[in-house]
Amino acid sequence: METNRLSHALGAEIYGVNIVGDLSNSEVEAIHDAWREHHVIVFRGLELTPAQHIAFSLRFGALDDHAATPHERLDGHPELLEVTNKPKKGQPSQSRNAGRNWHSDYSYTGRPAAASMLYCTEKPPVGGDTMFCNMARAYDDLSDKMKSVVDDFQSVYDFTLVSGAAKRDPAKMVELLKVNPPIAHPCVRTHPDSGVKALYVSERTSHFDGMSRAESAPIIDYLCRHATRPENVYRHQWRVGDLVSWDNRTTMHLALGDFDPSQPRHMLRTTLQGQKSGYVVPPAEP
Numbered sequence: 619m620e621t622n623r624l625s626h627a628l629g630a631e632i633y634g635v636n637i638v639g640d641l642s643n644s645e646v647e648a649i650h651d652a653w654r655e656h657h658v659i660v661f662r663g664l665e666l667t668p669a670q671h672i673a674f675s676l677r678f679g680a681l682d683d684h685a686a687t688p689h690e691r692l693d694g695h696p697e698l699l700e701v702t703n704k705p706k707k708g709q710p711s712q713s714r715n716a717g718r719n720w721h722s723d724y725s726y727t728g729r730p731a732a733a734s735m736l737y738c739t740e741k742p743p744v745g746g747d748t749m750f751c752n753m754a755r756a757y758d759d760l761s762d763k764m765k766s767v768v769d770d771f772q773s774v775y776d777f778t779l780v781s782g783a784a785k786r787d788p789a790k791m792v793e794l795l796k797v798n799p800p801i802a803h804p805c806v807r808t809h810p811d812s813g814v815k816a817l818y819v820s821e822r823t824s825h826f827d828g829m830s831r832a833e834s835a836p837i838i839d840y841l842c843r844h845a846t847r848p849e850n851v852y853r854h855q856w857r858v859g860d861l862v863s864w865d866n867r868t869t870m871h872l873a874l875g876d877f878d879p880s881q882p883r884h885m886l887r888t889t890l891q892g893q894k895s896g897y898v899v900p901p902a903e904p
């Protein structure tokens with residue numbers, strides 16, 4: 619197995635391992651090690667069936683059934699989420715504007731995603747890139763004083779802050795808000811495998827628990843700008859057949875709308891279940 623780093627901050631391509639074959643435990647361990655080190659790993663040139671995508675993902679842990687976003691599941695495969703701008707059953711896809719603000723997957727749930735594995739089956743001729751930033755470096759780069767301040771914060775995640783919320787079907791939105799009320803998670807989390815500390819705040823954080831929106835906003839804004847500085851980012855230009863796997867505990871990502879929306883962009887995602895976390899809170903005070 620060979621790795622080829624894709625940027626200074628994070629990301630590596632992996633070659634020389636057939637992920638649709640019967641992977642040995644040592645191959646899985648080697649992939650896991652590369653993933654822990656680079657946070658985002660890329661496999662190229664695949665032709666995955668849903669069953670192969672699911673089987674590979676399962677080698678790394680239990681999969682989420684996506685009950686938090688039930689309308690985006692692939693028919694017959696609750697372990698696969700469709701991220702697509704192609705109409706579904708004659709209706710606009712609910713995921714057509716998904717991911718257009720910096721986030722970590724399922725942060726608005728009581729079981730934030732450990733990792734995600736996104737597979738590209740169709741892409742526009744140009745654009746439709748995804749950016750990733752390294753939240754462990756972002757934490758590490760803070761001053762000791764700032765670290766000690768954010769160490770005590772709880773970030774409140776609010777489903778209404780997902781991108782494209784206003785363009786979603788309002789009835790489905792009401793349903794989703796019932797399943798996903800505002801929830802607080804630690805603003806700094808320790809990775810269960812590596813012990814690395816990483817920031818956990820995003821453009822979907824409404825406020826810090828115990829503080830008003832007005833008090834929180836400048837700090838959230840600063841932390842997001844700090845985390846997403848260009849030198850802390852890897853920008854993935856998709857090719858059909860790419861499988862990109864990211865660790866949601868040490869990264870954020872952003873789907874860029876830098877493409878012609880009349881061109882199909884179609885992806886399938888598995889989500890590795892994280893640990894249960896968080897407590898439900900009332901919506902933010904102004």
Ligand code: OGA
Nearest residue numbers: 701717723747748873887
């Ligand atoms: C996701 C997501 C980004 C993209 O699948 O979780 O945010 O570029 N996708 O489609």
Ligand code: MN
Nearest residue numbers: 717722723871
């Ligand atoms: Mn996402």
